[in-house]
Amino acid sequence: MTQFLPPNLLALFAPRDPIPYLPPLEKLPHEKHHNQPYCGIAPYIREFEDPRDAPPPTRAETREERMERKRREKIERRQQEVETELKMWDPHNDPNAQGDAFKTLFVARVNYDTTESKLRREFEVYGPIKRIHMVYSKRSGKPRGYAFIEYEHERDMHSAYKHADGKKIDGRRVLVDVERGRTVKGWRPRRLGGGLGGTRRGGADVNIRHSGRDDTSRYDERPGPSPLPHRDRDRDRERERRERSRERDKERERRRSRSRDRRRRSRSRDKEERRRSRERSKDKDRERKRRSSRSRERARRERERKEELRGGGGGGGGGDMAEPSEAGDAPPDDGPPGELGPDGPDGPEEKGRDRDRERRRSHRKNGYLMEAAPE
Structure with missing residues (x-):
């Protein structure tokens, strides 16, 4: 059949x-031996150079040395820039410095959100203000955090200088000082290596406030900055x-103790509430039993009254039969046994005797129930 298949x-x-x-x-390749052995x-x-002709080895710079070198270069560049700017700095010819320098107050560390009107409201309490100049960044237009306030009278400036230092404005304590650029000879701004000098040395324990800011002799006895x-x-x-x-641990422990006290008080309140509820339930049960006993006593008395009334209207000797029942359980004296009444065995005397028996039986039953009922 394969001959019939297509090609x-x-x-x-x-x-x-x-x-x-x-x-x-x-031989296989790994079985062949090399004519020339490995020699390294x-x-x-002999192709190497002579060690005497080689240059001396160079020492690489470590990371600490590189950082120290960059720091020194940065300090030197900054010193050169400061020297150049000091030659050009002249506060008396500054166009931005206007007004009387002895009436101008310097306010620093101001909140960036504080406005000029807020500063005016805070510092007008010391006297009338002539002008307020807030300093803004020339590149971004945002406030720099300090301002100059010029008063109309010099005594008002001195009053604000003494009393407004450390005042909190918009959540930040401001620093108040006089304008030293035009009033103190040889003073330099902080960007040129100067600043407030000895008036702000650190925290509240070493800062000098109000009087004596210009007296630098008192700072000689203080230890200098740490070498590190x-x-x-x-x-x-x-x-x-x-x-x-x-502080966080103490606060956490205080919160835990407060929560434990609250849980303890809540447990004591719950226990007291359960005890009171049990007492109330016991009082309710006791009152319910008293009411039930009173109702049974009332029903018994009502039955007795009805039976007495029924026995009193029964005919011949009915009136005499009611008296022995009230006196006790002794049977009435109806004569010798075996004798019948005037009306036969079913006469009124026999009926009254049956009623007395029933009454005594009910008395005994009710008395047993009253004794069995708890108070």
């Missing part, structure tokens, strides 16, 4: 070409961090 299918069944014959190899770099040592300020700064930060952690 393309017959090609699938065609035999492959025979495998060509190759002569066998004498020994033959090339970064270590002192790290130590202060670590101390502050520990204090904050202790």
